Amino acid sequence: MSKLLYITANPKSDSKLSKGMQIGEVFLEEFKKEQPDVEIEHMHLYSMDIPEIDMDLLYSRAKLSFMGYTKDQLTEGERTKLEKMHALADRFIDADYYVFVTPIWNLGAPAILKSFMDCLFIAGKTFTYSEHGAEGLLTGRKAIHIQTRGGIYSIGRMVDFEMGDRYLSKALEFLGFELMETVFAEGMDHNPKMIPEIMAKAKEQAAKAAKEMAKLPVSL
């Protein structure tokens, strides 16, 4: 049985309030039609305990990697946060398909997404160093990003200002993921009259992407 991780980075927990989550739900419905047995795990980042990289985490990494400490010699705070980070990474690794739903906020993704991704970058676990440089270890997994935007970033002068989808896509690529094209619904705050049309188009794209993704074999 395959597993799909549905990751939402939005304080809105009710999908009625979030356009991104409404598109995400269409994706999940279509995916389930293709793979009825798929196990879906929802990670709603705002209701999770995600450790920030602070002095405890910095020290725990330094102590274990080059200061000659063992895990037992870490302070309680260092050990607890390090264990949380690894547990989160293990939970993340244990899936085949990944759907990220985020809004663009101030040109990037909500900061909680960065904190979450920071927990996944663990040398020896999710990436490694070889003679070719850094190499992602999470190969064979498929991911898609559904992003909602108040303005327009697909054409015109704002193209280079979009850093939420660009960050997430590059971070996942670094970790070895195979990425599907991002589904975005844009311009909805600038042009509210167009919302029904923009949402319908994004839902159609999400449904199509779900069908395609569900057909792609995972090869972990």
Ligand SMILES: Cc1cc2nc3c(=O)[nH]c(=O)nc-3n(C[C@H](O)[C@H](O)[C@H](O)COP(=O)(O)O)c2cc1C
């Ligand atoms: C704090 C905040 C910052 C935002 N920054 C941007 C932005 O930089 N660019 C943009 O196009 N829209 C921005 N928006 C608008 C949201 O991206 C847009 O309303 C989106 O549709 C929200 O998706 P949701 O309904 O899933 O929450 C911002 C909204 C908030 C609340």
